[in-house]
Amino acid sequence: MAVDKFENALKKLEDVVRRLEEGDLSLEDSLKAFEEGVKHAAFCTSKLDEAEKKVELLLKQKSGSFIREDFRLDDA
Numbered sequence: 001m002a003v004d005k006f007e008n009a010l011k012k013l014e015d016v017v018r019r020l021e022e023g024d025l026s027l028e029d030s031l032k033a034f035e036e037g038v039k040h041a042a043f044c045t046s047k048l049d050e051a052e053k054k055v056e057l058l059l060k061q062k063s064g065s066f067i068r069e070d071f072r073l074d075d076a
Helices: 006-022 027-057
Strands: none
Touching: 006 027
16 A cells, blocks of 8 residues: 555545445445455554654653653543
């Protein structure tokens, strides 16, 4: 897979899901699309894991120690 950006892979994954949801594909084409979607989903998961590790590194304390905090979005 020659996708190098999270956003591109996510867009392609969304396109695969849309095609599958439309229900116009043959069984063979549906399986191919599903396989493609799984690859894009795995790529996105990998990129999100990398981003999480980078965020954790940014939480380094002034003393040089690291703290781990869960990333949360506030509802407000």
